Amino acid sequence: MSKDTGTPARLDPDKIVTSALRIADAEGLGAITIRRLAQEHGVTPMALYRYFRDKDDLLAALAERLLADVHLPEPSDDPWDRQLRALLAACLAAVRPHPAVAGLIPTRVLLSEAGLMLVERTLALLAEAGFPPDQATEVGSQALCSLVTLVTTEPGVAESTDPDTRDDAIRAKRAALHSLAPKRYPHVLAAADALTLCADRESYYELGVEFAVAGVRGLRPQSRTAH
Amino acid sequence: MSKDTGTPARLDPDKIVTSALRIADAEGLGAITIRRLAQEHGVTPMALYRYFRDKDDLLAALAERLLADVHLPEPSDDPWDRQLRALLAACLAAVRPHPAVAGLIPTRVLLSEAGLMLVERTLALLAEAGFPPDQATEVGSQALCSLVTLVTTEPGVAESTDPDTRDDAIRAKRAALHSLAPKRYPHVLAAADALTLCADRESYYELGVEFAVAGVRGLRPQSRTAH
DNA sequence: ACCTGAACACCGTTCAAGT
DNA sequence: ACCTGAACACCGTTCAAGT
Numbered sequence: 001m002s003k004d005t006g007t008p009a010r011l012d013p014d015k016i017v018t019s020a021l022r023i024a025d026a027e028g029l030g031a032i033t034i035r036r037l038a039q040e041h042g043v044t045p046m047a048l049y050r051y052f053r054d055k056d057d058l059l060a061a062l063a064e065r066l067l068a069d070v071h072l073p074e075p076s077d078d079p080w081d082r083q084l085r086a087l088l089a090a091c092l093a094a095v096r097p098h099p100a101v102a103g104l105i106p107t108r109v110l111l112s113e114a115g116l117m118l119v120e121r122t123l124a125l126l127a128e129a130g131f132p133p134d135q136a137t138e139v140g141s142q143a144l145c146s147l148v149t150l151v152t153t154e155p156g157v158a159e160s161t162d163p164d165t166r167d168d169a170i171r172a173k174r175a176a177l178h179s180l181a182p183k184r185y186p187h188v189l190a191a192a193d194a195l196t197l198c199a200d201r202e203s204y205y206e207l208g209v210e211f212a213v214a215g216v217r218g219l220r221p222q223s224r225t226a227h
Numbered sequence: 228m229s230k231d232t233g234t235p236a237r238l239d240p241d242k243i244v245t246s247a248l249r250i251a252d253a254e255g256l257g258a259i260t261i262r263r264l265a266q267e268h269g270v271t272p273m274a275l276y277r278y279f280r281d282k283d284d285l286l287a288a289l290a291e292r293l294l295a296d297v298h299l300p301e302p303s304d305d306p307w308d309r310q311l312r313a314l315l316a317a318c319l320a321a322v323r324p325h326p327a328v329a330g331l332i333p334t335r336v337l338l339s340e341a342g343l344m345l346v347e348r349t350l351a352l353l354a355e356a357g358f359p360p361d362q363a364t365e366v367g368s369q370a371l372c373s374l375v376t377l378v379t380t381e382p383g384v385a386e387s388t389d390p391d392t393r394d395d396a397i398r399a400k401r402a403a404l405h406s407l408a409p410k411r412y413p414h415v416l417a418a419a420d421a422l423t424l425c426a427d428r429e430s431y432y433e434l435g436v437e438f439a440v441a442g443v444r445g446l447r448p449q450s451r452t453a454h
Numbered sequence: 455a456c457c458t459g460a461a462c463a464c465c466g467t468t469c470a471a472g473t
Numbered sequence: 474a475c476c477t478g479a480a481c482a483c484c485g486t487t488c489a490a491g492t
Contacts, residue, residue: 010475011475011476033464033465033466034465034466034467035464035465035466043476043477044476044477044478045466045467046467046468046476046477046478047475047476047477049467050474050475050476054466054467055466055467103330106376106379106380107379107380107385110400110403110404110415110422116407116412116415117411117412119414119415119422120411120412120413120414120415123414123415123417123418124414127414133414133417133418133421134418134421134426135434136414136418137418137421137422138421138431138434138435139434139438141380141422142373142376142377142435142438145373145376145380146369146372146373146376148376149333149369149372149373149375149376150369152333152334153333153334153368153372158334173337176337177337180343184344184347185343185344185347186347187346187347187350187351187354187360187363188337188343188346188347188350190350190360191350191360191361191363191364194360194361194364194365195337195346195364195368199361204365207362207365207366207446208365208369210445210446211366211369211442211443211445211446212442213445214441214442214443214444214445214446215438215439215441215442215445216438216441217441217445218437218438218440218441218442218444218445219434219437219438219441237456238456238457260483260484260485261484261485261486262483262484262485270457270458271457271458271459272485272486273457273458273459273486273487274456274457274458276486277455277456277457281485281486282485282486455492456491456492457490457491457492458489458490458491458492459488459489459490459491460487460488460489460490461486461487461488461489462485462486462487462488463484463485463486463487464483464484464485464486465482465483465484465485466481466482466483466484467480467481467482467483468479468480468481468482469478469479469480469481470477470478470479470480471476471477471478471479472475472476472477472478473474473475473476473477
């Protein structure tokens with residue numbers, strides 16, 4: 001045996017990211033701490049700096065993990081908008097389980113292989129759709145960002161991570177809306193429930209994806225080209 | 228004279244929010260600190276707690292300030308999509324000067340009078356457009372959030388607040404993209420400049436607003452109704 | 455009512471050592 | 474190469490007083 005058994009495994013950056021993701025899922029982004037991660041891995045805080053330049057670097061690694069979880073659909077002969085929908089759905093599937101971390105993604109897509117490939121595919125589809133490069137860049141970014149927004153602003157999700165606190169927060173918010181002046185805020189009152197909790201999460205996300213696809217379709221230069 | 232002149236003015240929460248906004252604009256959201264705000268107002272940190280429950284409450288007040296700066300256009304006889312465009316443009320105008328603070332808004336719109344009125348108007352327009360209440364709620368939220376995303380992810384803005392550091396960051400990011408494998412990332416390479424810095428900020432924001440309007444229009448139930 | 459002072463329980467990070 | 478230990482310069486917030 002060339003190695004001692006029972007030797008504490010060498011610090012693994014992937015495992016640190018996994019811990020960080022678990023912490024964020026359970027207690028929010030603010031619960032991620034260099035010191036806490038170090039403690040959970042039986043090591044001094046400074047040990048983490050061998051693998052991450054600073055805390056922001058660690059958060060970037062978190063975003064990268066989510067992006068790496070995207071299973072990009074293979075390019076096909078489907079019309080561009082069908083392919084775009086599938087692409088966005090794939091991103092959404094990777095991001096949905098981690099609402100606390102989702103917001104880290106938009107500013108960090110270009111920092112990881114997975115993110116770059118995601119952008120590459122998106123731009124390719126939009127070029128196929130007839131967008132000039134600059135417009136494709138912006139429209140593609142907006143479409144991808146809208147998925148993150150969908151997750152981070154899903155009614156009832158941002159409230160809190162603890163289920164009990166969450167229910168209380170939702171009830172309180174709902175009560176506040178219901179107590180508004182009906183003359184001044186008729187539509188808000190009518191939408192009080194929908195604004196505070198998602199009635200049907202699946203159709204919420206389906207509609208959200210369609211919103212992005214429709215935005216792209218509506219901006220397409222030659223809208224008469226057969227698809 | 229019933230008052231001493233030169234008496235330090237009583238602590239004014241509005242002035243504290245103003246200071247916080249200035250700090251965030253100049254140095255980012257992370258530079259906002261209870262202790263620093265207290266110092267700038269010649270007071271003990273604990274003095275601020277008389278006006279803000281905690282730091283999150285102060286951040287909510289920041290978001291409220293931005294929302295209060297929105298000059299809602301008067302309802303008119305214009306078609307709903309024209310009015311929606313004007314509404315979104317008004318929001319954008321209020322948010323654009325404060326990219327570091329913009330991200331606070333989405334989860335806090337329903338906590339302020341200004342935000343509630345904004346949502347009320349949006350829902351009214353979408354009802355006019357034929358959306359059922361639940362869809363209007365989601366689609367309206369998405370449209371408003373997309374403006375925030377536009378500001379917080381404007382290429383070249385998120386990099387840094389200091390102009391020199393910012394230019395360096397942009398150059399570095401651009402160089403990184405230009406060094407990618409052309410076979411693997413042809414579209415990303417072609418879009419390297421557009422991805423790192425906005426060539427024309429005005430058309431960037433115009434296109435962004437159109438994206439949101441197009442998303443809404445594309446999801447409208449009875450799309451054949453005359454507008 | 456409005457503000458102070460001291461203290462508590464944390465942070466991220468630098469620097470110099472250890473092995 | 475990989476990790477430790479001590480220290481620095483911060484945080485937000487509680488609690489008990491002051492006037």
